[in-house]
Amino acid sequence: MKNLCKSVIAAGALAVVATGSFADEPAKERQELMKTVKKAVQVLVPMAKGEAPYDAKAAVDAMKAINGVPDPFVALFPKGSETGHDTEASPKIWENPAGFKAKAEEMKTASAEGIKQAGEGVDALKAVLFGQVLKTCKSCHDEYRVKKN
Numbered sequence: 001m002k003n004l005c006k007s008v009i010a011a012g013a014l015a016v017v018a019t020g021s022f023a024d025e026p027a028k029e030r031q032e033l034m035k036t037v038k039k040a041v042q043v044l045v046p047m048a049k050g051e052a053p054y055d056a057k058a059a060v061d062a063m064k065a066i067n068g069v070p071d072p073f074v075a076l077f078p079k080g081s082e083t084g085h086d087t088e089a090s091p092k093i094w095e096n097p098a099g100f101k102a103k104a105e106e107m108k109t110a111s112a113e114g115i116k117q118a119g120e121g122v123d124a125l126k127a128v129l130f131g132q133v134l135k136t137c138k139s140c141h142d143e144y145r146v147k148k149n
């Protein structure tokens with residue numbers, strides 16, 4: 001448990017560092033965070049499907065990477081960042097910030113469960129990844145992301 005807390009704090013600290021690097025380009029910065037999430041998912045899905053060797057540590061690390069994103073992510077939608085950088089952010093984010101944050105919270109809760117389950121074997125990983133974590137992507141994107149291509 002102590003170790004878990006430490007790594008969650010470490011992931012948070014990393015996210016803060018990442019936030020500093022593009023501080024005046026929120027759209028670019030939030031896209032970078034989503035790319036981090038995509039990379040983690042690209043590690044997890046092949047493992048869960050048995051197309052890549054299961055690696056408990058790599059799976060837990062990928063869940064941690066996902067879990068570190070929602071908090072800094074929701075802070076990157078200041079007024080004035082509705083356009084630019086080919087953003088796919090929907091205007092709904094600014095119309096309903098509480099609804100948007102609730103979706104981010106779901107991603108945080110699901111990936112926290114992912115951190116607990118992903119190291120417990122491929123079946124546990126599969127269940128938490130497909131049953132919880134990936135559902136939160138679609139749920140938020142359907143409402144708050146406007147796909148451009």
Ligand code: HEC
Pocket residue numbers: 027030031032034035037038041066086087088089090100101103104105107133134136137138140141144145
């Ligand atoms: C709280 C809402 C929310 C959740 C949850 C969420 N996303 Fe996103 N995602 C967005 C928004 C908004 C954008 C568009 C950002 C922009 O272009 O400014 C985006 C963009 C992306 C992009 C494109 C990044 C780029 O290259 O510009 C990818 C890839 C992505 N999300 C993957 C994921 C995956 C995988 C998950 C789940 C593990 C996820 N997202 C969960 C809101 C969310």
